[in-house]
Amino acid sequence: MPEDPQNHGPDLGSKKRPGVPELWFKDQQLKHAIFKMQLQSRDPKTLTIGEDPFSLLSDETLSLILSKLRISQHSSNSLVCKRWLSLQSRLVRSLSLLDWNFLESGRLTNRFPNLTEINLLRACFQSYGYSGILLSHKLVSIHLGSELGKDDGFIGKEGLLDSHLVDRGLKLLASGCPNLRKLVLINASGEGLDFVAKECVTLQELEIHCCGDTSLKGIYGFKNLQILKLVGSVDGLYGSVVTDIGLTVLAQGCRRLVKLELSGCEGSYDGIKAIGQCCQMLEELTLCDHRMDGGWLSALSYCENLKTMKLQSCNDIDSSPGPDEHLGSCPTFEELHLERCHIRDKRSIKALFLVCKSVRVIVFQDCWGLEDDIFQLASLCRGVKSLSLEGCSLLTVKGLDSVVPFWSELQTLSVVSCNNIKNSEVTAEMAAVFSGLKELKWRPDSKSLLSSSLAGIGIGKRGGKFFRRA
Numbered sequence: 001m002p003e004d005p006q007n008h009g010p011d012l013g014s015k016k017r018p019g020v021p022e023l024w025f026k027d028q029q030l031k032h033a034i035f036k037m038q039l040q041s042r043d044p045k046t047l048t049i050g051e052d053p054f055s056l057l058s059d060e061t062l063s064l065i066l067s068k069l070r071i072s073q074h075s076s077n078s079l080v081c082k083r084w085l086s087l088q089s090r091l092v093r094s095l096s097l098l099d100w101n102f103l104e105s106g107r108l109t110n111r112f113p114n115l116t117e118i119n120l121l122r123a124c125f126q127s128y129g130y131s132g133i134l135l136s137h138k139l140v141s142i143h144l145g146s147e148l149g150k151d152d153g154f155i156g157k158e159g160l161l162d163s164h165l166v167d168r169g170l171k172l173l174a175s176g177c178p179n180l181r182k183l184v185l186i187n188a189s190g191e192g193l194d195f196v197a198k199e200c201v202t203l204q205e206l207e208i209h210c211c212g213d214t215s216l217k218g219i220y221g222f223k224n225l226q227i228l229k230l231v232g233s234v235d236g237l238y239g240s241v242v243t244d245i246g247l248t249v250l251a252q253g254c255r256r257l258v259k260l261e262l263s264g265c266e267g268s269y270d271g272i273k274a275i276g277q278c279c280q281m282l283e284e285l286t287l288c289d290h291r292m293d294g295g296w297l298s299a300l301s302y303c304e305n306l307k308t309m310k311l312q313s314c315n316d317i318d319s320s321p322g323p324d325e326h327l328g329s330c331p332t333f334e335e336l337h338l339e340r341c342h343i344r345d346k347r348s349i350k351a352l353f354l355v356c357k358s359v360r361v362i363v364f365q366d367c368w369g370l371e372d373d374i375f376q377l378a379s380l381c382r383g384v385k386s387l388s389l390e391g392c393s394l395l396t397v398k399g400l401d402s403v404v405p406f407w408s409e410l411q412t413l414s415v416v417s418c419n420n421i422k423n424s425e426v427t428a429e430m431a432a433v434f435s436g437l438k439e440l441k442w443r444p445d446s447k448s449l450l451s452s453s454l455a456g457i458g459i460g461k462r463g464g465k466f467f468r469r470a
Contacts, residue, residue: 095118103173104172109175124160135237174196174200178201184207197222206225207231212241213245216230219253231263235264242265246265250275258282261286272302273302283307283308287312296318300328301355306330311337312339313339317351329358336363339363344368349377353377358383359381361388364392372398372402383407390417391418396425397421397425404433410437412439415442422444
């Protein structure tokens with residue numbers, strides 16, 4: 001390899017030599033640049049005024065170095081110079097937009113051309129100025145106006161960007177960032193969704209807020225979509241109606257779905273049935289604060305490959321599940337999660353366990369109404385291997401003793417913050433179950449946790465030898 005005229009080592013240049021591996025060439029080029037920097041630091045005369053030592057590095061090599069730095073340093077790196085700003089922006093893959101004008105001006109797509117994930121949610125909320133009323137939600141924090149209590153929530157449609165503005169921004173985004181994999185948006189129309197579907201063919205994850213049945217027609221073009229979260233209505237923020245019509249359109253358009261979450265959506269047996277028949281790859285279904293009509297549980301039998309079912313913040317499971325013989329079951333069910341749900345209705349809980357009788361994992365978390373007689377219905381599921389109970393304050397050891405000893409395949413048990421479960425009430429049958437478990441997490445209340453942690457160390461008794469006089 002030829003030497004450079006100043007005798008500073010081999011002249012690597014900017015072109016790759018034929019027959020030289022790419023990785024080796026980059027490593028040698030980086031070493032050559034560092035070697036020149038070291039020479040210039042030893043002999044300041046060789047460094048002219050205004051010369052940038054990093055100019056010796058190619059854009060590809062410098063990008064590789066910047067990619068190894070912590071995310072917290074990205075903002076400071078981009079302030080060094082325009083070149084670093086451009087290179088750092090190309091490395092950004094995920095972004096949460098706060099200012100909608102940044103998207104409409106075209107600066108977002110010009111600065112971040114390699115985006116794969118973007119969240120447009122917070123930028124679509126309009127602020128009413130400093131009214132003194134601040135609404136904080138897990139989605140957004142916004143100052144409210146004096147006109148509250150609308151039918152469609154505190155913010156409603158008036159607090160969101162118009163659909164045509166959202167569509168216009170989506171067209172700019174899809175044209176400039178066609179490699180998007182994940183997109184979170186709100187109040188888009190069918191036209192905007194259809195344009196994104198045509199431009200971003202690799203999109204795999206989509207989260208749509210405040211989108212009704214008519215807008216869901218645009219979702220028909222997402223052929224490669226695998227994860228979808230559809231939020232119809234959020235109490236206190238906004239409201240939109242998603243019925244069986246929208247669920248049917250969703251099912252027919254997104255046949256490759258693996259995970260589906262429906263939050264604040266209406267519907268019934270027909271909508272869930274359409275999803276089960278069309279989305280044959282669906283493995284996980286989540287219903288949050290659902291407004292389903294009675295009888296929807298029996299439609300789960302059409303979901304032939306469903307493995308995980310999650311019910312979150314539901315006031316009712318199924319108001320009218322129908323006769324037990326018409327419910328059917330899902331043989332592939334593996335996990336059932338109930339979080340912050342009202343489960344006082346025995347008939348709906350029994351129907352749920354009948355449909356999910358092949359389940360292997362059951363999780364109850366902060367559920368209201370989980371009493372002993374309600375928990376006894378879980379004995380319909382014979383093959384449970386893992387049980388988790390958290391925040392179930394009405395459940396006692398009697399309820400556990402009526403179900404847990406009969407699960408011969410149980411391997412994992414977790415009981416946390418269940419204040420009515422007392423250590424002194426544990427029976428011999430339950431103790432035998434505990435001894436055969438692979439994993440046991442037993443913290444029913446803070447007092448039991450304190451007693452177990454102090455056992456055997458002599459602390460927590462009535463003084464005795466510690467305060468005995470000499």
